[in-house]
Structure formats: structure tokens, C-alpha cells
Amino acid sequence: xxxxxxxxRLTGIDVSQICxxxxxxxxxxxxxxxxxxxxxxxxxxxxxxxxxxxxxxIPGRNWGSMAPFPALPPxxxxxxxxxxxxxxxxxxxxxxxxxxxxxxxxxxxxxENALPDLMSNTPRSEVATxxxxxxxxxxxxxxxxxxxxxxxxxVSETVKKTLKP
Numbered sequence: 001x002x003x004x005x006x007x008x009r010l011t012g013i014d015v016s017q018i019c020x021x022x023x024x025x026x027x028x029x030x031x032x033x034x035x036x037x038x039x040x041x042x043x044x045x046x047x048x049x050x051x052x053x054x055x056x057x058i059p060g061r062n063w064g065s066m067a068p069f070p071a072l073p074p075x076x077x078x079x080x081x082x083x084x085x086x087x088x089x090x091x092x093x094x095x096x097x098x099x100x101x102x103x104x105x106x107x108x109x110x111x112e113n114a115l116p117d118l119m120s121n122t123p124r125s126e127v128a129t130x131x132x133x134x135x136x137x138x139x140x141x142x143x144x145x146x147x148x149x150x151x152x153x154x155v156s157e158t159v160k161k162t163l164k165p
Contacts, residue, residue: 014060018073020045022086027060027069051077052085075119090154091115097150101143107135118155118163129162 017025019040025047026035037047050057056079061069075087083091098111110131117128136147152160 012064013062015049016058016060016073017047017049018058018084018086019043019047020085021089022073022084024073029060031061031063048085051080051082053077053082054080056080058084087154091119094150094154097147101139101147103135103138107138111135115151115154118151118159121156121158125156125159126162129159132163 014027014031015029016027017029017036019025019042021040021043023040023042023045025037025040026032029036029049036049039046048058054077056077058074059078073086074084076083094115095112098108101108103111114128114131114135117124118132132151136144139147148163151163155163
């Protein structure tokens with residue numbers, strides 16, 4: 001990623017700095033290196049500016065575009081497809097929450113297997129949503145509310161609309 005000064009304005013794509021829990025430190029790491037943090041001021045976790053698998057910089061602000069910058073950091077590396085650490089942690093948290101719920105082993109397996117298809121729009125997202133709704137429908141309201149909150153942080157917008165009652 002590089003930024004340049006052309007015709008009196010910045011162009012190119014900057015680099016984001018994000019902590020391992022997913023807090024964005026900056027989307028302008030190249031333009032403003034003075035705002036970089038070795039550790040997150042929100043949670044204290046180390047920060048990264050590149051994929052831990054392939055070392056591709058995490059895209060930041062596009063200085064040549066007027067498009068709004070995404071509020072959330074990317075879940076996956078655009079170069080190698082690996083899940084970034086904050087997304088891996090969110091998935092692990094969702095699985096741990098599902099394991100804490102009072103559901104049977106079979107329902108737990110169904111719910112865990114449904115998660116990958118809920119996280120992105122795939123041909124199997126609809127059936128995964130139905131399966132997750134069936135499993136979560138067996139829960140009491142407090143457990144259901146917690147499960148929906150955690151799972152909603154992971155799933156695609158399309159699935160979010162369908163998953164909630």
C-alpha cells in the first residue's frame with residue numbers, strides 16, 4: 001500500500017492499524033505514523049498493520065476516493081483469505097457461548113457447523129440460518145438474547161435480518 005501526493009492532493013490506499021481484539025487505532029498509518037500505538041489504548045492488546053499469515057498490509061483509507069471508510073475492520077485478509085485475529089477471537093467466543101448454553105450435544109454440533117455459513121453470504125446461508133433459529137429457539141429468553149448478540153456480531157447483514165425474530 002502506498003500513498004502519493006499528486007496534483008495537490010493525496011492519492012492511494014493507506015494502511016490500517018488494528019489491535020488483536022479488533023479496535024481500529026488508525027486508518028492513516030502511513031500518512032500519520034505519529035498516531036500509531038504499539039498496544040491498544042482501549043484494551044491493551046498488541047496492534048498489527050498486516051496479515052499475520054501473508055504479511056499483506058491491512059487496507060486503510062483510500063485517499064483517491066470519496067467513499068466512506070468501513071466502520072469495522074476487515075474480517076479476512078484480501079490477499080490470502082485468512083481470518084484476522086479479531087475475527088478468529090469472535091468466532092472462538094461465539095463457540096464458547098454456544099457451549100455454555102443448555103443445549104444438547106447434537107444441537108451444539110448443528111450450531112457450530114452453521115456458523116461458517118452464517119458469517120458470509122453463501123448458498124448455504126439460508127439453511128444455516130434455519131438451523132441456528134431452530135437451536136436457539138429452544139433457549140430461554142436470557143440465554144437466547146446473549147446468543148443472538150454474540151452471533152449477530154459475526155454474521156452477514158442478510159443473515160442478521162433473518163436470524164432475529
